[in-house]
Amino acid sequence: MSQKTSSNKSSSTFHFVAGLGSGTLGAVLLQPFDLLKTRVQQSGTHSIRAAIRDIANSPNALAGFWRGTIPSALRTGVGSAIYFTTLNVVRQHASTLSFATTTSPATPNASSSSLPKLSNTANLIAGAGSRAFAGFILMPLTVIKVRYESNLYSYKSIAGAAADIYRTERLPGFFAGFGATAMRDAPYAGLYVLSYEQFKKRLSSWQSTGIGAGMGMGSSMSATINFSSGALAGATCSFISNPFDAVKTRIQLQPRDYRNMVQACRKMVTEEGVRSLYDGLALRMARKAMSSALAWMVYEELVRRAEATLRHRGNNTQGHV
Template structure:
């Protein structure tokens, strides 16, 4: 009898264990299913995609900077184009003593007011594109460098210089073909009746696509350090003048922006003038190339014209940079405030 009771107790114990095990397994399965349901809820398609959100934010940022840069480029190019045309003709003139004003009078007498804007259409469109890329690239590069604290132990000026240089690299690829067409249109004079498209076709027939990148190394040498200097000077002067972009344009703030932009532009043009001369001389070669490269060009200029040959058109170039870049940066800051 006792053995039977003992066996019955063992059977009940086993049943209880089995029941507990079953409940444990069911509980485990239920927990797993709940976890899976939570996971499914977490990745449901209605939730915002963080990658898409980031991309949209970047797109909005670049669009705003790009629009501001586009308007800035159009205003600047239109305002200074006649001066730029005369500057180009002074730079390519064989006489190192030719004056800026005498060349301007010569152009106006021979070609009239219309001649002062010869070849404007191509650089006008390109300037809008280039300015959009220039400003948006600088702003985004500067933002990324600041967020990742890559220059946390260095002066802010260095960060601005690197961000500006990044914009200069990208700009060079776009501006070089435009400069080739523009420079050749500018020196063609009233004897050339063709359009910008005709000039582009002529360059392509003669040299193919590489013809549009004549003088590319000189363009890089001008624009990479040049834009680094340009933006670092502008941002530094804004700090000196206690101006924080488009937020401080009221009152006397706009005058400070004009002044900071003008001074930054003049420093940029002054520091890269010799490379601009080399670029122009190389790009306006229409016969057999005389120059092996940028520094060979500069060397030949010094041999034939002396050191002063490197500074042809220097004064008007630096002077015209003050209003042109001042207006350009003011329009850029103003557009962002709208």
């Protein structure tokens, strides 16, 4: 019993570390896309070129494109760690339920993933629930990040941003736009996990025709399949959920003008047209495709290596008994 508990703790630990590492890496590398998306969505001008020109003309252009990296890395890194850990726990429990699992492929080794194989419905629910939970915990950092990236505020530090939000809006200010965020993130994450697993299944199936029966899939091929699946799923789900992202950004930046999701959506469509709901779409699709591909590829590879190490240690321990 104690050995099983220790194993579960180790599993949760390396899922947390893998999620933290993959999320932080993607956030730092892709911050310029996030910054430009925020600027485009705040303005209503639908111009990526104007946003780039505005940042490029600032005193320190290079640093300008990475403005908000620290809150972004904190939010994305910690958020990914909480999300992947929660998702793993949910999927591990779901894998013990017969109605939530799916049949294994004919060639078990011809798979790019060591994660549990669940049904479409179970993947949808697990992804949505885990993301909503992580999103609620990380909401204060999300609000600070968005306002820090925007040029509507002149925050000099994360602490200064937090102090100003609390002084003017109290605790509710840190959760501005949570409804729109949950409506964006929960369906997005559910659809993402579902799409990601389906893309992996298809790509692994196509690749397995070139692998001899009983032969395992190489690490480089697994990483390629996971990266491609993450990019395809990220781009697809970003297109579907972009209206919620656009509304969420307006609420977080201008809570007095955009009070809630319904009113903000109506105001945007009335004053700027339906197109305003797709502000920043190209940037978000590109950013999400790359960040999702990087995050899931790194996460799955770290999990694969960690599990291989644990199995190796376990075999060595049994061999000495």
